[in-house]
Amino acid sequence: MRQILDEGPFFHGTKADLREGELLEAGFRSNYRPEIVMNHIYFTALPNGAGLAAELAQGDGAPRVYVVEPTGTFENDPNVTDKKFPGNPTRSYRSRTPLRIVGEVTDWPRQTTEALQAWKERLAELRADERGEIIN
Incomplete structure (x- = not known):
């Protein structure tokens, strides 16, 4: 019997301009470690x-933030679950199977310029730190 980790709804953030029904798939470079597919x-x-x-x-x-539907099984994202935060407070997941786009969210809260710059600086520090590995 398959364990239900979360009922959703689920979301995926990207800068790609996509349409309802399209599939998001693995196999692209990491936003956080571009040398990793x-x-x-x-x-x-x-x-x-x-x-x-x-x-x-x-x-x-x-x-853009899309509402997505997993087409197969998924698991807790080990990059944040238990490794960095106890449990899964970020409700972050990953799947080897595609996600189907079922809609788009247009009213999500945006980061301030300052907050976004702070995130980018933190990610740059993680890239430079060998311990900032990605569990792929």
Whole structure:
């Protein structure tokens, strides 16, 4: 019997301009460690978390938050679950199977310029730190 980790709804943040019905798949470079091609597609049950991911995503497009539906099984994201936070307070997940776009959220809270700069600086520090590895 499959354990239900979270009922959702689920969200994915990106700068890609996508349409309902399209699939998001693994196999792209990490936004946080560009030298790594990711084996999973990541998502969250928190629209604000997806919004932050969208604003930090690589690319020149506008940050976008999509409502997504997993097409297969998924697991807690080990990059934040228990490794950095006890449990899964960020409600962050990953899957090897695609996520189907079922809608878009347009009213998510945006980061201030200062907060976004602080996140970018922290990520740059993590990239420079060998311990800032990604569990892929």
